[in-house]
Amino acid sequence: MTGSRLVTLLDRYFKLDEHGTNVRAESTAGITTFLAMAYITIVNPGILSDAGMDFDAVFVATCIAAAVGTLVMGIHANYPIGQAPGMGQNAFFTFGVVLGMGHTWQTALGAVFVSGVIFVVLSLLPVREWLVNAIPRDLKLGIASGIGMFLGFIALKNAGIVVDDAVTLVALGDIISLEPMICIAGFVAIVALSAHRFRGAIITGILAATAVGWVFGDVEFNGFVAMPPSMAPVFLQLDILAALQWSMVTVILSMLIVDVFDTAGTLVGVASRARLLDSDGNLPRLRKALLSDSTATVVGAVAGTSSTTSYIESAAGVEAGGRTGLTAVVCGVLFLGCLFFAPLAQSVPPYATASALLFVAAIMAQSLASVNWSDVTESAPAVITAITMPLSFSIAEGIGLGFISYILIKIVSGRARECSLAAYVIAMIFALKYLFL
Secondary structure, eight states: OOHHHHHHHHHHHHTTTTTTOOHHHHHHHHHHHHHHHTTHHHHHHHHHHTTTOOHHHHHHHHHHHHHHHHHHIIIIIOOOOOEEEOTTHHHIIIIIIITTTOOOHHHHHHHHHHHHHHHHHHHHSTTHHHHHHHSOHHHHHHHHHHHHHHHHHHHHHHTTSEEEETTTEEEEOOTTSHHHHHHHHHHHHHHHHHHTTOTTHHHHHHHHHHHHHHHTTOSOOOOSOOOOOOOTTTTTOOOHHHHTSGGGHHHHHHHHHHHHHHHHHHHHHHHHHTTOSOTTSOOTTHHHHHHHHHHHHHHHHHHTOSOEEEOTTHHHHHHTTOOSHHHHHHHHHHHHHGGGGHHHHHTOOHHHHHHHHHHHHHHHGGGGGGSOTTOHHHHHHHHHHHHHHHHHTOHHHHHHHHHHHHHHHHHHTTOGGGSOHHHHHHHHHHHHHHHHO
16 A cells, blocks of 8 residues: 555545644654653553552553553544553552452452443443533542542652651651652652653653662663563453452442543543534544543453553643544554563662652642632532542542532532432442441
8 A cells, every 4th residue: 555545544534634634743643642641651560560460461451451442542433532541540459449458459350340341331321421410520620639649649658758657647758868869859850841841751750760760779770672571460360250249339430430530521621622522512422432431441451450541641642733533543553562661661660650650649639729619518528539538548438438528518508409310329329338338
């Protein structure tokens, strides 16, 4: 096939002319999105390995889940949005479900699979728009900021900046020792690069912090390139039957809520910046976009990683000119290329990835700024949700207490009609869990 013939086919399939773009612009945007997201190939295996999963196998699973999800989003939904295992979802998987509740990582993978299947069903049903809009706006903002605070707490803990204390529960660690100082320096570098709109700020900060560790002999360098490691230790290891027990209901519900609304918010946000919303401000092809995301979660669970979601970092590619699914296709292909860089990922220490986690935490915590502070019945539950997540070390508990407090406050305030049916159902499920488990 000649180059001009390929360009014509791509133009026709992705409707490049209609969106005022071309192959070169879409390719540049795809590379930009990849650089903004590439850090997940290092951070995700690091977090899931704390749950007892094999780092190398999870690295492969992460690359595959990101590649498949992003390619499906581009080819099926024709949106310039990248997908990968979500930040927050992976922390909930490890620190909430496995280390916090004592379930095996195989059971946690089963819960990811079940939540993904439910998401697929909801994506196909006409209730999908109702569900997306049924959860209170301020609770959504509280959940997003709470996940950010949770990630920040994990980052400080991993870097030794915050340590446990028998009297005060937590205390400041030895911040002038090597690892905390490298983490802080990496964080500062990422923020500075981002302030200058450098697209690969996060991955650059991680690699710079790692390089400093190599110089001081604190990190073992394993090389750059090699054949992809085996994913057998995590592939098809999910335990679906164990995930269907009653104690896992709120876990699955929490995974579903975070995935659905994280995806919906990202889709609308990125599509708005790309001017892809219709005249009524709605997202065209919502079913295809949600189906792409939910399918990626199912594939990711089978491959051996936590929930896959749409990435707000896709906005970087949009700013670079991406307008169609061709941007996502280029990004997905690059994630497949990442499979050959496992030795480099193995060489990255926890305090280097902690720099990235701190930055992501700072970005996600910005959601609190949009809370309706003039209405205490809206802002108080959002704050409860946000602060409970890091303090209870559980995203699920934050969501649960947030919904319960929201419903109770509205009822006692005489504003029960402001609560949607979905909010009542979710609050009731969490309340039953606290009462009987």
